[in-house]
Amino acid sequence: MEWDFLLVQALSGLASASSLFVMASGLTIVFGVTRIVNFAHGSFYMLGAYVAVTIVPWLLEFDRSPWLFFAGVLASALAVGALGVVMEVMLLRRIYRVPELFQLLATFGVVLIVQDLVLLAWGPVDIPGPRAPGLRHGVYIFDQRFPAYELFLIFVGPAVLALLWLLMRHTRFGVLIRAATQDREMVGALGVNQAMLFTGTLFLGAALAGLGGALQIPRISANPQMDLSVITDAFVVTVIGGMGSVPGAFLAALLIGQLQAFGVLVFPKITLVLVFLLMAAVLVVKPWGLLGKPETAAGRTVLPEGILDPRPLDLAGKVLAALALAAVLALPLLDAYAVKVGTEVLVLALAAFSLNFLVGNGGIVSFGHAAYFGLGAYGAGLLVTKAGLPMEPALVAAPVAGGAFAALFGFFVVRLSGIYLAMLTLAFAQIAYAVVFQWVEVTGGDNGLVGVWPSRWAASREVYHYLTAAVTVAAIILLRRVIHAPFGATLRAARDSAPRADAIGVDVRRHRWLGFTLAGAAAGLAGGLYAFSKGSIDPTLLGIPLSVDFLSMILLGGIQSVLGAVAGATVFHAVKDFFMPLTDHWRLFLGLSIIAMVLVFPRGLAGAWTELQRFYARVHRLFTALRKWAERQP
Amino acid sequence: MxxxxxxxxxxxxxxxxxAKDVSFALxxxxxxxxxxxxxxxxxxxxxxxxxxxxxxxxxxxxxxxxxxxxxPRQVCRLGVGRTFQVAQTFLSFTVLGNVQMALIAHHRQTRRLLANAAAMHREAALALLDRVGMAAQAARPVGELAYGDVKRVELAIALAAAPRLLLMDEPTAGMAPAxxxxxxxxxxxxxxxxxxxVLFTEHDMDAVFAHADRILVLVRGEIIARGTPExxxxxxxxxxxxxxxxxxxxxxxxxxxxxx
Amino acid sequence: MADPVLQVAGLRAGYGLAEVLFGVELHLSRGEVAALMGRxxxxxxxxLKAIMGLLPPRGGSVRFAGEEIAGWAPFRIARRGLGYVPEDRRVFTELTVAENLEVGRRPAPPGHPAWTPERLFEVFPNLAEMRHRRAAAMSGGEQQMLTIARTLMGNPEAVLLDEPSEGLAPVIVELMAEAVLRMKQEGIAVLVSEQNLDFAAAVADRALILEKGTVRWQGSIAALEADEDVRRAYLTV
CATH class of the missing domain: 3.40.50.300 (P-loop containing nucleotide triphosphate hydrolases)
Incomplete structure (x- = not known):
């Protein structure tokens, strides 16, 4: 290889690093101040691109000057910044105090809404942007041609970094942002209007995302998939760089840019695996990222959001459980469609239960639980379609596959906690998704694999339903037992106070790792069962949307309730199954529902049940008191 | 000894x-x-x-x-219990559950998957709570207790590991004088x-001078004085x-x- | 009572289901130091948090400089001229001393000389040397000084000072007492919450004793020192 070729390769790595940094810096600044990981940051990026492909060509109609091109790009960034303000005022300021899981879900609701709105406004077809006047030519670097626009991009990243540095160190706004990053309440008590500060921060963050998107239009067509692909990159950059650290994001973007530029030469197909290895290596040495600060592990002073002290089922619970079981057994008396939905509900209930084992019981907020579900499905499906094995060993392989990958990823995940942990689970899940998506020879890529059918004895829908019921109910009972057992109690103890658990001799990291693996295995089992119920598998089984579905289920069921996940899965799937065929805007509907759930209903169905009981008890007390009073009257 | x-x-x-060349024996x-x-x-x-x-x-x-x-977990296993400046307990557990958890950890039973944790080491946990005067409140969630009582529960947790040495970081911080x-x-x-x-740090001069057998004075990382309280x-x-x-x-x- | 700058009546507040304050009544005159004591x-x-709006009052009235401020956001209360120094310090450790002061800066009311970093460094000379040092690299006592200086940068008429002596070495506690007396000299009224009677006696004109969320006793510090029954009943010293 010629060294001038390597130089050009390095330059193109720098150009993509610049783009990554502009995008990720906004995410990291918003996180620093608001402590919210804004999923919709990718949506802002996408909107930046769409706005730019709309207004830049219009501006260029007047005069094909580079100045108008960049004026259009800046205007797009500012417009997106204004949308950030709208999101802060309408949504974020209502959720600053809710647990991080709810915040992530709410901002994901915005992602869903924006996706449907973008489709409504711009349609499903990719829209190519104009090229930048004055930068359309190629520059010759020795003998290699290098696009001038890429060369320009290389300078954008450092310029943005320098401007941000000036802003943070030498303006009052910057000093206040840094102060608020550390202690928001204290900043307020010193006379600073936090609402304005947060709104300003969202404007800055969203504008940076919009700028990142708008700058891409000469390179990439605006398309409705940009949001989720870019948010993964941004998450990886912020995790490696250290959350909240702008220079860290710059450093991480540089590393990833170069890794991808040269990785392509060595392993053309698996640059993603290289990114994974980089992330893994950094996190082993520096769990909080290159320039990140450890989260202060202050002990809790408020009760954790999750399962508190699990008790044996009371009478009402037993009756409900028995009714549910009877319904499961009786389903085949109804039509075939009910059986199909019933089987799916059972599978999803197990997956959701295994997620709440982590979230509700362990305080481990996994945002990528579908990865283990999907990897279980692929583990089983590949054995059947590629190795020609029958269903039985494949169903054994499913939890093994889910558990093995959960053990691999979990090894890194449990080094972190809280929102950092959530980001990392998501990044791993996206990497698994991308590998399955891209490794066409083995996984069938986007199309997936067909022909994953049960053995002949279980081929009928009814028999498979009973098989699924037996397996999932047994697994749920077992997991519930574990929650009541010392292992489950230890996970709760570590959630309540890691320093205390450590000081009584518990290896916190190892227990959380085992818990993560166990939950992954259970999700993998659910995935295997799902594959055989459908007869096919595809990458959406690992995707973020399914992870969010699982989270919505446990949120709906109430994460503080042991069996709520089962109820949540049932209701969620039934509603989805009923509404989805009726509307073209399922995502809009789901997004709004998630946000509504977070805002008005944060304790889920089980919470509503307790509230109802409390209300009933109050009415009862009042009634008793009234009666006593009446009896005393002559 | x-x-x-x-x-x-x-x-x-x-x-x-x-800390610079800090040496002492207990x-x-x-x-x-x-x-x-x-x-x-x-x-x-x-x-x-x-x-x-x-x-x-x-x-x-x-x-x-x-x-x-x-x-820390290995230091604990070798017989060192500790309490924290801001009491660390398991907030979602009952008072009894906190001590049971500590006993489960002490007996290395934390990986049991099927036993019923709520039924384990009840008697021993109650006995420990009795020693710190908290047995009557065993069934209450620890999150409901007054802070002084939380500190007692924390002491019972530390004692569950049958320690030879107790490390107490500002044991009386945040408590009323009585x-x-x-x-x-x-x-x-x-x-x-x-x-x-017992090795403890403390700012409350009453606690230090009334209860310590010996005192070390640390300034800028160095011991500048040591001896009896007097x-x-x-x-x-x-x-x-x-x-x-x-x-x-x-x-x-x-x-x-x-x-x- | 002479010209109260702060007048609290029937103040109720709590956390979640727990009620903590059951109708607190107190006042603070201009330029005086009052110690809020109790177990x-x-x-x-x-x-203090409820007065400052950090914990929304559930009932009652808080009048500051003639205006009803109950239910206001903390930043509005701070802008009106009421300063707050939290317990356990809470400096911005990632910021330098100068930047910490900048966060607290508010314009002075007309006719009053504004606090500047230079003026504060005269009061707290050891802060001057570490002007560009990150607060994380300061000792606990120095951080406590910085929290007071930071609040003074807002040019408050009155300051709520929460447990200034808690967790500090006795020599540092003496410096804190000097700082409170200096504020009084500057005409700033101070309401200081304190468990340490020695400290209260050194700085305060008047003491109020809080018990189970209401004020049970008030009077001069001298009267409190003389009255062993009250001390035994409410302070357990």
């Missing part, structure tokens, strides 16, 4: 020397207090003994065994009765850099109370 |  020997512990943070059944201004290296020294921090130099020996740089005296008397009683060594109180250097007028007065008052 | 959990910090 020497229980804990600390030999020339040193720790640097960036350019700052947080005997079985002895209460040893570390005092000094904020930022003098008390917590640093303390955390190096407890395993939360790895020293840059020096050695920690527990009953003849080198424990330098071991993680609660402070009661807690320190309880700790001193248990220490003497069972031959447990010796330390009378040390003019200690009065100048740490006690001041009010501290010296409080110390004298505490000594009178302890002697009388 | 742990009596509601001292809660009272």
């Amino acid at each position: 020497t229980l804990l020997a600390v030999d020339r512990l040193t720790k640097r943070f960036g350019g700052v020397l947080a 005997n079985v059944g002895e209460m040893l207090a570390i005092i000094g201004p904020n930022g003098a290296g008390k917590s640093t020294t303390f955390n190096m003994v407890g395993g939360q921090l790895r020293p840059d130099g020096g050695r920690v020996t527990l009953a003849g065994q080198d424990v330098t740089g071991l993680p 609660e402070r005296a009661a807690l320190m008397a309880l700790v001193a009683g248990i220490a003497r009765q069972e031959g447990i060594g 010796e330390v109180r009378a040390d003019p250097e200690v009065q100048r850099v740490y006690l001041g007028h009010s501290g010296t007065r409080a110390a004298a008052r505490a000594r009178r109370a302890a002697d009388g | 742990n959990g009596a509601g001292k910090s809660t009272t």
Whole structure:
């Protein structure tokens, strides 16, 4: 290889690093101040691109000057910044105090809404942007041609970094942002209007995302998939760089840019695996990222959001459980469609239960639980379609596959906690998704694999339903037992106070790792069962949307309730199954529902049940008191 | 008999020397207090003994065994219980559940998947709660207790591991004066009765001068004085850099109370 | 009572289901130092937080400089001229001393000389040397000084000072007492929550004793020192 070729390769790595940094810096600044990981940051990026492909060509109609091109790009960034303000005022300021899981879900609701709105406004077809006047030519670097626009991009990243540095160190706004990053309440008590500060921060963050998107239009067509692909990159950059650290994001973007530029030469197909290895290596040495600060592990002073002290089922619970079981057994008396939905509900209930084992019981907020579900499905499906094995060993392989990958990823995940942990689970899940998506020879890529059918004895829908019921109910009972057992109690103890658990001799990291693996295995089992119920598998089984579905289920069921996940899965799937065929805007509907759930209903169905009981008890007390009073009257 | 020997512990943070050649020994059944201004290296020294921090130099020996740089959970296994400046308990558990959890960990049963945790070690947990005067509140969630009672529960948790050494970081911080005296008397009683060594840091001069057998004074990472409470109180250097007028007065008052 | 700058009546507040304050009544005159005393959990910090709006009052009235401020956001209360120094310090450790002061800066009311970093460095000389040092690299006592200086940068008429002596070495506590007296000299009224009678006696003109969320006793410090029954009943010293 010629060294001038390597130089050009390095330059193109720098150009993509610049783009990554502009995008990720906004995410990291918003996180620093608001402590919210804004999923919709990718949506802002996408909107930046769409706005730019709309207004830049219009501006260029007047005069094909580079100045108008960049004026259009800046205007797009500012417009997106204004949308950030709208999101802060309408949504974020209502959720600053809710647990991080709810915040992530709410901002994901915005992602869903924006996706449907973008489709409504711009349609499903990719829209190519104009090229930048004055930068359309190629520059010759020795003998290699290098696009001038890429060369320009290389300078954008450092310029943005320098401007941000000036802003943070030498303006009052910057000093206040840094102060608020550390202690928001204290900043307020010193006379600073936090609402304005947060709104300003969202404007800055969203504008940076919009700028990142708008700058891409000469390179990439605006398309409705940009949001989720870019948010993964941004998450990886912020995790490696250290959350909240702008220079860290710059450093991480540089590393990833170069890794991808040269990785392509060595392993053309698996640059993603290289990114994974980089992330893994950094996190082993520096769990909080290159320039990140450890989260202060202050002990809790408020009760954790999750399962508190699990008790044996009371009478009402037993009756409900028995009714549910009877319904499961009786389903085949109804039509075939009910059986199909019933089987799916059972599978999803197990997956959701295994997620709440982590979230509700362990305080481990996994945002990528579908990865283990999907990897279980692929583990089983590949054995059947590629190795020609029958269903039985494949169903054994499913939890093994889910558990093995959960053990691999979990090894890194449990080094972190809280929102950092959530980001990392998501990044791993996206990497698994991308590998399955891209490794066409083995996984069938986007199309997936067909022909994953049960053995002949279980081929009928009814028999498979009973098989699924037996397996999932047994697994749920077992997991519930574990929650009541010392292992489950230890996970709760570590959630309540890691320093205390450590000081009584518990290896916190190892227990959380085992818990993560166990939950992954259970999700993998659910995935295997799902594959055989459908007869096919595809990458959406690992995707973020399914992870969010699982989270919505446990949120709906109430994460503080042991069996709520089962109820949540049932209701969620039934509603989805009923509404989805009726509307073209399922995502809009789901997004709004998630946000509504977070805002008005944060304790889920089980919470509503307790509230109802409390209300009933109050009415009862009042009634008793009234009666006593009446009896005393002559 | 020497229980804990600390030999020339040193720790640097960036350019700052947080502890420099700190050496001391603690005997079985002895209460040893570390005092000094904020930022003098008390917590640093303390955390190096407890395993939360790895020293840059020096050695920690527990009953003849080198424990330098071991993680907290292993230090705990070797017989060191600890309490924190801000009490650390398992908030979602009952009072009883907290101590049961500590006993489960002590018996290395945390990986059991099928046993019923709520039924394990009940008697032993109740006995421990009885010793700290909390048995009557065993069924209450620990999150509902007054802070002074949370501190007692934390003491019971620390005792569940049958420790030979108790590390207590500002045991009376955040407590009312009357609660402070009661807690320190309880700790001193248990220490003497069972031959447990207690190493504690404290800003409350009443607690220190009434209950410590010996006192170390740490300033800027170095021990500037050590001795009995009487010796330390009378040390003019200690009065100048740490006690001041009010501290010296409080110390004298505490000594009178302890002697009388 | 002479010209109260702060007048609290029937103040109720709490956390979640727990009620902590049951109708607190107190006033603070211009330029005086009053000590809010009482046992742990009596509601001292809660009272200060509720006055400051950090914990929304559930009932009652808080009048500051002639205006009803109950229910205001903390930043509005701070802008009106009421300063707040939290317990356990809470400096911005990632910021330098100068930047910490910048966060607290508010314009002075007309006719009053504004606090500047230079003026504050005269009061707290040891802060001057570490002007560009990150607060993380300061000792606990120095950080406590910085929290007071930071609040003074807002040019308050009155300051709520929460447990300034807690967790500090006795010599540092003496410096804190000097700082409070200096504020009084500057004409700033101070309501200080405190468990330490020695400290209260050194700085305050008047003491209020809080017990179970209401003010049970008030009077001069001298009267409190003379009255062993009151001390035994409410302070357990």
